[in-house]
Amino acid sequence: MIQRFPQLAHWGAFTAVVEEGRFVRAEPFARDACPSPILGATPELVYSEARVRRPAVREGWLRRRDRTRTGHDRFVEIDWDQALDLVAGEVARVRAEHRHEAIFGGSYGWSSAGRFHHARSQVRRFLYSGGGAVDQLGNYSWGCAQFFLPHVIGTFAPVTGRVTDWNSIVGHTKLIVAFGGLPLKNAQVASGGSGEHTLEASLRRAKAAGIEFVVISPTRADAPAFLDAQWIPIRPNTDTALMLGIAHALLAHNGHDRAFLDRYCEGWAPFEAYLSGAADGVAKSAQWAEHICGVPAAQIRALARRLQGVRSMLTLAWSLQRAHRGEQPYWMAITLAAMLGTIGLPGGGFAFGHGSIQGVGVPRHLQSAAPEMPLGRNPIGHRSIPVARVTELLENPGGEYDFNGERKTFPDIRLVYWAGGNPFHHHQDLNRMRRAWQRPQTVIVHETHWTATAKHADIVLPATTALERNDIGGASRDRYIIAMHRAIAPLHQARDDFAIFRELAARNGHETAYTEGRDEAAWLRFIYERTREGNAAIGVEQPPFDVWWERGWFEVPPPQRDFVLFEAFRADPRANPLSTPSGRIEITSARIAGFGYDDCPAHPSWLAPVEWLGAPVAQRYPLHLVSCQPGDKLHSQGDFTGLSRAKRLHGREPVRLNPADAAARGLAAGDLVRVYNARGAILAAALPDPEVVAGAAIMATGAWYDPADAGSDPLERRGNPNVLAPDLGTSRLAQGPSALSALVEIERCAVSA
Ligand SMILES: Nc1nc2c(c(=O)[nH]1)N[C@H]1C(S)=C(S)[C@@H](COP(=O)(O)OP(=O)(O)OC[C@H]3O[C@@H](n4cnc5c(=O)[nH]c(N)nc54)[C@H](O)[C@@H]3O)O[C@H]1N2
Ligand SMILES: Nc1nc2c(c(=O)[nH]1)N[C@H]1C(S)=C(S)[C@@H](COP(=O)(O)OP(=O)(O)OC[C@H]3O[C@@H](n4cnc5c(=O)[nH]c(N)nc54)[C@H](O)[C@@H]3O)O[C@H]1N2
Ligand SMILES: [Mo]
Numbered sequence: 001m002i003q004r005f006p007q008l009a010h011w012g013a014f015t016a017v018v019e020e021g022r023f024v025r026a027e028p029f030a031r032d033a034c035p036s037p038i039l040g041a042t043p044e045l046v047y048s049e050a051r052v053r054r055p056a057v058r059e060g061w062l063r064r065r066d067r068t069r070t071g072h073d074r075f076v077e078i079d080w081d082q083a084l085d086l087v088a089g090e091v092a093r094v095r096a097e098h099r100h101e102a103i104f105g106g107s108y109g110w111s112s113a114g115r116f117h118h119a120r121s122q123v124r125r126f127l128y129s130g131g132g133a134v135d136q137l138g139n140y141s142w143g144c145a146q147f148f149l150p151h152v153i154g155t156f157a158p159v160t161g162r163v164t165d166w167n168s169i170v171g172h173t174k175l176i177v178a179f180g181g182l183p184l185k186n187a188q189v190a191s192g193g194s195g196e197h198t199l200e201a202s203l204r205r206a207k208a209a210g211i212e213f214v215v216i217s218p219t220r221a222d223a224p225a226f227l228d229a230q231w232i233p234i235r236p237n238t239d240t241a242l243m244l245g246i247a248h249a250l251l252a253h254n255g256h257d258r259a260f261l262d263r264y265c266e267g268w269a270p271f272e273a274y275l276s277g278a279a280d281g282v283a284k285s286a287q288w289a290e291h292i293c294g295v296p297a298a299q300i301r302a303l304a305r306r307l308q309g310v311r312s313m314l315t316l317a318w319s320l321q322r323a324h325r326g327e328q329p330y331w332m333a334i335t336l337a338a339m340l341g342t343i344g345l346p347g348g349g350f351a352f353g354h355g356s357i358q359g360v361g362v363p364r365h366l367q368s369a370a371p372e373m374p375l376g377r378n379p380i381g382h383r384s385i386p387v388a389r390v391t392e393l394l395e396n397p398g399g400e401y402d403f404n405g406e407r408k409t410f411p412d413i414r415l416v417y418w419a420g421g422n423p424f425h426h427h428q429d430l431n432r433m434r435r436a437w438q439r440p441q442t443v444i445v446h447e448t449h450w451t452a453t454a455k456h457a458d459i460v461l462p463a464t465t466a467l468e469r470n471d472i473g474g475a476s477r478d479r480y481i482i483a484m485h486r487a488i489a490p491l492h493q494a495r496d497d498f499a500i501f502r503e504l505a506a507r508n509g510h511e512t513a514y515t516e517g518r519d520e521a522a523w524l525r526f527i528y529e530r531t532r533e534g535n536a537a538i539g540v541e542q543p544p545f546d547v548w549w550e551r552g553w554f555e556v557p558p559p560q561r562d563f564v565l566f567e568a569f570r571a572d573p574r575a576n577p578l579s580t581p582s583g584r585i586e587i588t589s590a591r592i593a594g595f596g597y598d599d600c601p602a603h604p605s606w607l608a609p610v611e612w613l614g615a616p617v618a619q620r621y622p623l624h625l626v627s628c629q630p631g632d633k634l635h636s637q638g639d640f641t642g643l644s645r646a647k648r649l650h651g652r653e654p655v656r657l658n659p660a661d662a663a664a665r666g667l668a669a670g671d672l673v674r675v676y677n678a679r680g681a682i683l684a685a686a687l688p689d690p691e692v693v694a695g696a697a698i699m700a701t702g703a704w705y706d707p708a709d710a711g712s713d714p715l716e717r718r719g720n721p722n723v724l725a726p727d728l729g730t731s732r733l734a735q736g737p738s739a740l741s742a743l744v745e746i747e748r749c750a751v752s753a
Contacts, residue, residue, distance in 0.1 A: 005485035006552030007466065008113045008193040008473035010634050011038040013480065013553070016467055016487040023047075023467055023488050029553070031480075034197040036188035038633060041641035045465070046491070050449045050640055052462035053492035055083030061458035067438045069456040070710035071424075080493065084500070087459055088507035090442045094415040095131055101383045102414040103127060104394075104440070106136025108387055109421015110635060113193035114471025114484050116523050119420025119446060119463065119497040121373040126501035127417060129513035132380035134411050136387040140426055142318045143387050144326040144736025145352065147404050148600075152331055152586045154579030158565055161360040161477040163351035164313065166202040168562035169361070170209045172347025173313045175306060178229075179239050179329070180317025181215045181222020182355035185631030190358040192370070193473050195480030195553065197358055203227060214303065216242065216295075218626055219656070219698055220691035222317075222355070232303070233693035236624040237612045237741055238293035239320055240328040242300065243336050244606055245289025248275055249304035250339055252285075257341025264573055265338050266580070267588025271603040284606070292606065292614060294693070312342055315351040319628065324609035324741035326730040331604035335587050343585070344570025346562065359477025363558045369534025370476045371527050376513075383411050388737035390427060391727050394436035402732035405595045416443045419463070419497055424452035424705045425636035428739050429727035430720065431680045431713055446497055451636065452705040462494040469496050472524050474531075479556045481531055481542070483549050496520070524549075592733065599731040611726060611743040613695045621677045621743035623661065623697040627721035630700035639704045639718075647700075649685035653719025655746065656698040662688035665746060674715075674749045675699075677742065680723040682716040683749060697744060 004027075007016040013029035026042040028035030056075040060066030078086075094102050105127040111119040127133035138146045145159040169176070187199035203224060207213075213229035215222055218236050223229040234242060250256045251272070261268045270279070277283035286297035286304075314337050320329045333350050334343075342348030353360040378384075385393050386403055389410075397412035416437075427433050437443070437456055445457035454460045468491065471484035490496075498520065505514035518526060525545050532542040540556055548554050568576040577583030581591055593602035601607075611617060613624050632647045633639060648654065649670045657667075667673060667686040674681050675697065684699065692698055699721045707714035716723045725742045729735035 003487070005487040006483050007487060008482040008484050009039070009042060009466065010110060010113045010189050010191060010193050011036040012188070012197060013193060013195050013482050014039050014042070018487050021488060029195060032196050034200050036197060037643060038188060038638070041633070041638050041643040044641045045638045046467050048449060048640060051491055052447050052450055052454060052460055052494070054462060055080055055493070056460045057083070057086065058458045065441065067441065069437055069443065069458070071434070071452055071455045071707050072710045073455070075460065080495070083459065083461060084503050084507065087444055087461070088504045090415060090444065091130065091504070092508050094442070098412070098414050100132040100380050101134055101411040103133040103417060104413045104415070105133030105417045106385070106387065106390070107418045107421055108136050108140065108423070109426070110191065111420030112466045113473045114466050114469070115192065115371040115373050115473060116520070116527055117466065117469050117471050117496055117498060118373055121375055122497045122501055123417055123419040123446070124375050124378070126505060126514055128376045128378045129505065129510050130508055132378050133417070134413065135378055135381065135384040136390070137384045138387045138736065140322070140387060140737050140739070142321060142352070144321040144730040144734040145330055147734040147736070148327045148330065150579070151589050151592050152334060152580065159318070159352045161353060161357070162366065162565070163354070163361050164347065164349060164565045165363045165563045166205070166361045167363050168346045168564050169211070169313055170205045171562065172311055172345070173206070173211050174310045175212050175214070175312045176206065176315060177214045177216065177303070177307070177312060178315050178355060179216045179333070180319050180355065181217040182224065182227070183222045184224050186356055186629050187358045189634055190475045190478060192475030192478065193482065194358045194475055194478045195482065195555065198362055199355070199358060200224070202361070218693045218696040232295055232299065235294045235613050235693065236626050236696055237323050237609045240332045240604065241289045241292035241606045242295055243329070243332040244275065244284040245286040245297070245300040246304045246307065247336050247339055248284045249286050249301045250308065251275055253308070255304065255308040256339040260341035261338060264343070264570070264584055266582035266584045266586045267603060270588045271335065274603060274605065307340055311345065311348050312340060313347060313349065313351060315354045318353050318356040319740055321730070322737055322740050324611070324726070324728065324730060324738040325599065325607045326736055326738070327600050327734055328604055328607055334585065335604050338585055338587065344564065344566040346564050349565055351565070359475060362477060362479070363563065364477070364479050365538050365540070365556065365559045366563065367538050368540065368556045369531040370478070371472045371474045371481055371531050373527060385410065386729065386735035388427070389729065389735055390423065391429065391433045391436045394439050402597070403735050404733055413439070414441045416440050418444070418453060419446035422451045422453045422636045424456060425702065425720065425722070427727070428722050428725040428737060429679050430705055430716070430723045432727060434707070435712055446500060448494070461500055462492060463500070464490045464494040464496050468494065470520060470524060472527050479558065481528070481548070481554045481556070483552045595733060597732045600733040609738070609741040610728065611741045615743065617743055621745045622695070623657065623744050623746060624695055625675070625721060625724055625742040625744045626696055626698045627701050627725060627739060627742070628698065630702040633702055636702050636704055639702055649687060652683060652685035653699060653703050654687040655684040656687045656689040656692050657696065657746065658692045658694040659688040659690055660694055662686055665748065667746070667748060672749045673746050675724065675744050675746050677724050677744045679726070680713060680716060682719050682721070682723050684719045686746070697746060
């Protein structure tokens with residue numbers, strides 16, 4: 001018998017084809033003109049040998065509460081009732097002995113696309129309803145921008161995808177300058193999935209409309225060939241210097257829009273003094289910039305001339321702020337767009353993330369409602385940490401740190417609860433995190449698969465995948481609301497995260513607070529009805545739940561009007577001020593100056609990152625490691641699938657580097673190499689590539705952390721670049737992750753580990 005079920009993953013909507021009870025194929029959603037190849041790997045993901053089959057407890061912890069979590073430990077399988085008693089008991093014990101703030105439940109991670117069974121939402125609901133837990137603020141994607149942008153433009157909405165839309169761009173823009181490029185690989189994915197994949201079509205429309213493209217990136221691969229873009233290779237983490245060079249060239253020719261700066265911006269004068277060199281004796285000229293970013297001064301001046309008087313869109317990949325001092329390139333891009341006077345005009349100004357994820361700039365009603373699972377209130381929300389400070393939290397209980405103008409203290413964590421994320425994939429300086437990970441008394445993980453995080457836990461509970469349960473899906477950047485029908489029975493002994501938490505909450509006396517009296521079916525109706533009400537308010541009529549469920553999807557129609565970021569502000573800045581202290585764009589921010597942070601001064605500045613090609617440590621580690629998103633999977637999900645394996649060279653993750661850098665090290669394509677720095681070493685395969693700027697080494701994230709031994713500084717064998725990336729905040733202001741500021745050396749490795 002063949003059955004077909006509507007379903008959704010972060011990599012797209014699909015029909016799950018089930019033959020004799022087995023999910024055999026993911027067929028792309030009929031509306032999707034450009035489905036992701038990752039769909040093809042979905043059955044393999046579900047039926048993987050790596051699935052967690054039964055509840056399991058680490059033997060050392062079970063016998064003697066041992067905390068040396070090495071990733072090489074033996075696990076004992078137990079039955080569900082025992083496991084639930086054990087977990088409920090540990091949570092209750094830690095709450096009683098050490099209070100709620102001894103539980104770390106931020107559980108960062110993408111989990112599944114379904115919004116109800118979204119594991120990270122469920123774990124936080126469970127912990128909040130039981131008294132609260134230490135949470136994580138912001139995200140690894142654009143956590144730096146989230147806390148920084150409100151000071152400058154009064155909101156962080158543009159980095160969530162609310163940017164001048166593609167219709168406006170196609171209709172009005174003449175020149176798109178993309179820092180970090182517009183790589184199609186990244187638009188396969190949206191948080192909460194997508195009904196259609198539209199980036200390629202939008203770019204083709206833009207190209208057909210005659211728009212010219214300039215792509216500034218360490219690799220040409222960030223510019224799809226059909227764009228015929230000018231590629232300006234740049235040293236990683238130096239975009240701020242390049243933009244300062246452009247700004248200086250504009251200033252030199254009086255090419256900046258003084259009227260715009262006067263009317264719409266605060267604090268141009270102090271910045272102008274910095275730019276010209278009047279303030280510090282250093283003119284931020286094209287020549288000055290060339291020495292930092294490696295782009296020839298003549299090319300910088302030419303780009304400034306091209307931008308002058310033309311309707312331009314400056315769009316920056318999120319990656320630029322996932323780096324040490326990541327605040328600066330964003331601030332500088334806003335300043336440059338202000339100098340050009342294009343902000344608030346159709347197709348003009350600045351934007352973030354057009355090439356970072358599906359959905360950015362997709363025409364969509366601003367007020368339309370996407371399905372969302374309410375989290376409830378965290379009674380100890382004030383104890384939350386910035387998302388990427390997790391290792392420090394574990395290392396340094398009671399330690400003080402700065403964050404966005406506040407002085408805060410790390411709580412003393414005894415229990416870590418993680419569901420729906422893979423910190424041993426996503427966090428930086430993994431060997432250091434692994435050492436800190438030995439401090440808590442108990443680590444509990446719900447996982448579908450035996451990831452490195454599961455292997456470093458004490459208790460592992462097997463979770464179902466989206467195919468094994470009913471759900472409702474849809475992304476805040478997407479126009480579709482997708483019904484997700486349970487297509488197969490749960491595999492092995494897996495249970496839904498919701499069902500697990502419900503049992504635990506019952507044991508600990510807060511079941512009703514957790515479930516609010518609803519089961520799965522009631523929650524799906526509740527979430528759907530909330531979107532129905534929300535969309536009714538903007539005149540969009542959704543069908544009743546049962547009609548939608550039967551049909552499998554609903555499309556919120558596109559709006560009639562183009563969206564132009566800051567259009568109203570431009571039309572009347574007094575009537576529609578920004579939510580900044582001055583009501584205007586803050587090129588100089590008195591509030592930021594008031595924080596007194598030397599790592600984020602009053603106006604955009606070139607601040608050398610801790611590691612970059614001009615740093616002193618580049619003598620020892622002369623290559624800048626760029627760890628970007630993988631084209632063949634979502635983060636670490638499905639690192640074992642055929643699609644993912646096919647991208648490897650001789651079974652190893654490729655590290656792409658300029659042929660001259662490869663030759664200098666005697667490396668040929670496919671050579672087994674050690675990529676290393678003071679933080680650790682990983683194995684990879686060399687891949688000389690003329691489309692990579694000299695001095696850069698590019699690796700995808702996603703490889704499962706695989707320490708060769710139980711020691712404190714193991715060789716990592718699978719090629720996880722986070723062994724090498726530094727773990728420190730972008731600045732004291734935003735405390736975002738600095739994953740993209742890592743220097744390394746590469747050498748041929750004779751023997752395979
Ligand atoms: N060096 C470097 N590091 C980075 C980045 C970078 O650019 N460079 N990017 C960062 C970014 S932007 C992000 S978003 C993070 C991503 O980091 P993560 O979101 O942690 O990565 P995923 O691999 O998606 O982890 C999700 C986990 O949830 C599990 N899972 C899926 N469905 C379910 C479910 O229903 N229930 C349960 N219990 N588990 C489930 C999956 O098996 C998987 O292990 O990585 C960050 N790390
Ligand atoms: N297929 C797939 N798509 C994804 C994801 C995935 O796991 N798989 N993850 C999704 C998630 S969670 C997120 S947050 C987004 C992230 O979106 P981004 O942060 O935009 O993605 P990255 O691939 O890390 O970086 C984009 C490009 O920036 C370039 N770059 C890196 N450093 C610099 C620099 O200093 N200067 C300049 N000019 N360019 C630089 C790199 O060459 C890289 O290809 O991707 C999303 N899309
Ligand atoms: Mo992300």
